[in-house]
Amino acid sequence: MRRRDFIRITVGTAVVWPLAAQGQKPDRMRRVSVLIGTPENDPETKSRIRAFRLGLRDAGWAEGRNIQIEFWFPGTDHDAISKQVSEAIRSAPDVILANSTPVMAALRPATNSIPVVFVLVNDPVGQGFVSNLTRPGSNVTGFSFIDPEIVGKWIDLLTDVKPDLAQLVLLFNPDTAPYYDSYLHSFKALPQRSRVGVDAAHVRSEAEIEQTIARLAREPRAGLVVAADPYTVSMRATILKLADQHRVPLIAPYRFFVVAGGLISYGPDTTDIFRRSSAYVDRILGIAHGFATLGTIGFEGRFDYAAIGTVANVASRLCDEAKPGQILISPRVLMAVERDVTVEPVGDFALKGIRRPLTAYNVLATKAAD
Numbered sequence: 001m002r003r004r005d006f007i008r009i010t011v012g013t014a015v016v017w018p019l020a021a022q023g024q025k026p027d028r029m030r031r032v033s034v035l036i037g038t039p040e041n042d043p044e045t046k047s048r049i050r051a052f053r054l055g056l057r058d059a060g061w062a063e064g065r066n067i068q069i070e071f072w073f074p075g076t077d078h079d080a081i082s083k084q085v086s087e088a089i090r091s092a093p094d095v096i097l098a099n100s101t102p103v104m105a106a107l108r109p110a111t112n113s114i115p116v117v118f119v120l121v122n123d124p125v126g127q128g129f130v131s132n133l134t135r136p137g138s139n140v141t142g143f144s145f146i147d148p149e150i151v152g153k154w155i156d157l158l159t160d161v162k163p164d165l166a167q168l169v170l171l172f173n174p175d176t177a178p179y180y181d182s183y184l185h186s187f188k189a190l191p192q193r194s195r196v197g198v199d200a201a202h203v204r205s206e207a208e209i210e211q212t213i214a215r216l217a218r219e220p221r222a223g224l225v226v227a228a229d230p231y232t233v234s235m236r237a238t239i240l241k242l243a244d245q246h247r248v249p250l251i252a253p254y255r256f257f258v259v260a261g262g263l264i265s266y267g268p269d270t271t272d273i274f275r276r277s278s279a280y281v282d283r284i285l286g287i288a289h290g291f292a293t294l295g296t297i298g299f300e301g302r303f304d305y306a307a308i309g310t311v312a313n314v315a316s317r318l319c320d321e322a323k324p325g326q327i328l329i330s331p332r333v334l335m336a337v338e339r340d341v342t343v344e345p346v347g348d349f350a351l352k353g354i355r356r357p358l359t360a361y362n363v364l365a366t367k368a369a370d
Helices: 004-009 043-058 078-090 101-107 150-161 180-188 206-217 230-234 236-246 255-259 270-283 310-321 331-337
Strands: 030-035 067-072 095-099 116-119 140-143 167-172 197-202 222-226 250-252 286-289 293-299 302-308 341-349 358-366
Touching: 030 078, 043 067, 043 270, 067 078, 078 101, 095 101, 095 270, 101 116, 116 270, 140 270, 150 167, 150 180, 150 222, 150 250, 167 180, 167 206, 167 230, 180 197, 206 222, 206 236, 222 236, 230 236, 236 250, 236 255, 250 255, 310 341, 310 358, 331 358
Parallel strands: 030 067, 030 095, 095 116, 116 140, 167 197, 167 222, 222 250
Antiparallel strands: 293 302, 341 358
16 A cells, blocks of 8 residues: 555645654664665665665654664676565565665565565556556555656757767666666657657677677767666666767766766656655654644754644554554544545554544555546
């Protein structure tokens, strides 16, 4: 069940996310497993991890105090991915952050109970990771990266610097980015503003990369698009060196390609997406709704932005009680969303300041739309 569905379902009501305010985090240690598709020592990997940690810190989480984060770096090797996905699931975290298509392909069938947030994964519907974008269902949510329409923008940008451009090659590894053949098919089916042709170049080794770029060098009106792909990220030093050596104009979706010497980059900010993914991880614990006081609260020399009131206390207690894979909601939330979700009662809880015990419900799934 995707937490973002609750925001959509309860539009018009006051929804309080207690995890958004400093000082309201549960004392019980929460555990997050992070599976990264790029090498551990890659500077881009370190930037993404730093952004994710900063996002959690800004939400009030402190490593070693109320949250433990375990990082896994399987890269693009199929056996390493399978092994580390299995180990991560056996460790029973509260939530898993999954980066890259190969990681999600191994993770999706391996668990239907642990909440999974994917990040920088393309075509999640086409690859079967979610049923659809508006109501994905199950235990998976997250952030995609590149849409087919961006191919046209890449053509426009390369044409600006090379007006006689006639042919582009999209470079990717079909084992780690299998969706690009479909992307190209979708793009070619659109009305075309340009006469520039686009073809796929499947590469699985350094030798195949070299052969592709050398072939483009023999075609003076050709250019190269490096696709968003964990394999091309890991091979970027080779790709950039060969493109420069053969004077082949290159565009990539990643800014760090340009920092390393590439010609043009155009695509979403990867570190910003990792930072925003921390908000999804933050919200996968408990939900209550009602009226609360929001604002800067405190005294001279110490002010914090906070939510106070009964609903904040209820949501905080639900966070404390939630087990891995659960979304606990209060009776008031259930009244607002009961037409849209399937739930099960999990028991009554005594709450400070509330005379009667509160019944909590675990959200099992969203109901199919009529």
